[in-house]
């Protein structure tokens with residue numbers, strides 16, 4: 001055992017809904033500061049897998065180790081406290097609040113006590129951090145804008161930096177480009193690059209857009225019907241016959 005211990009290790013991770021197996025005996029590791037992409041056809045089990053990592057769903061079988069500790073039966077709140085933070089596939093900002101207030105709420109989400117919550121609310125030192133994060137999301141000039149009036153892309157960026165504000169060790173992004181324009185997708189790539197270079201964080205990004213994945217991640221895992229069918233570099237994955245068959249099959253069905 002000369003390898004460094006991964007930040008996250010899922011072993012034999014399985015989720016069944018009744019008779020149906022959505023995630024099937026998955027082994028998956030993430031090293032500290034690594035970025036990994038998780039791809040696969042609709043219904044492959046990507047979001048379910050992510051829900052197992054955050055604890056939103058409990059595993060039917062298998063274990064999850066994070067920072068060297070077994071977190072398989074640890075609550076979602078406690079996992080977030082330990083640094084497993086997700087950005088949802090579906091937008092989850094407060095539309096009627098300002099950009100700044102949403103950021104404040106995100107910062108408070110990792111407060112461990114009411115006292116800390118109160119203190120965090122009043123503390124001016126988080127202002128610098130919020131401003132820094134809003135700058136990398138190109139939202140610095142939108143601090144007092146009501147979130148409901150932002151574009152889809154701007155909302156996605158806000159949610160991403162809200163998640164970063166919660167101090168993740170592992171940041172889970174479920175389809176960060178969903179519903180946004182091509183130009184905004186390029187800005188999302190830039191944002192993820194900034195986070196990778198400035199923040200001490202591992203990222204698992206779920207996406208369908210291969211051009212996007214090529215730009216943000218060197219390592220790809222392919223899930224199909226709950227099982228990992230391939231993992232490797234983007235070139236390895238694109239040349240993988242099983243992967244080609246699945247995606248060609250999907251294209252033929254469409």
Ligand SMILES: Nc1ncnc2c1ncn2[C@@H]1O[C@H](COP(=O)(O)OP(=O)(O)OP(=O)(O)O)[C@@H](O)[C@H]1O
Nearest residue numbers: 017020021022040041042043044045046047048049
């Ligand atoms: N709570 C649930 N109860 C029953 N079946 C579920 C539940 N959640 C997900 N599933 C099923 O599990 C499978 C995997 O769904 P999941 O949402 O994880 O796929 P996905 O890879 O994220 O797909 P997409 O790319 O469309 O987001 C699907 O067949 C889905 O219908």
Ligand SMILES: [Mg+2]
Nearest residue numbers: 046047048089
């Ligand atoms: Mg999904």
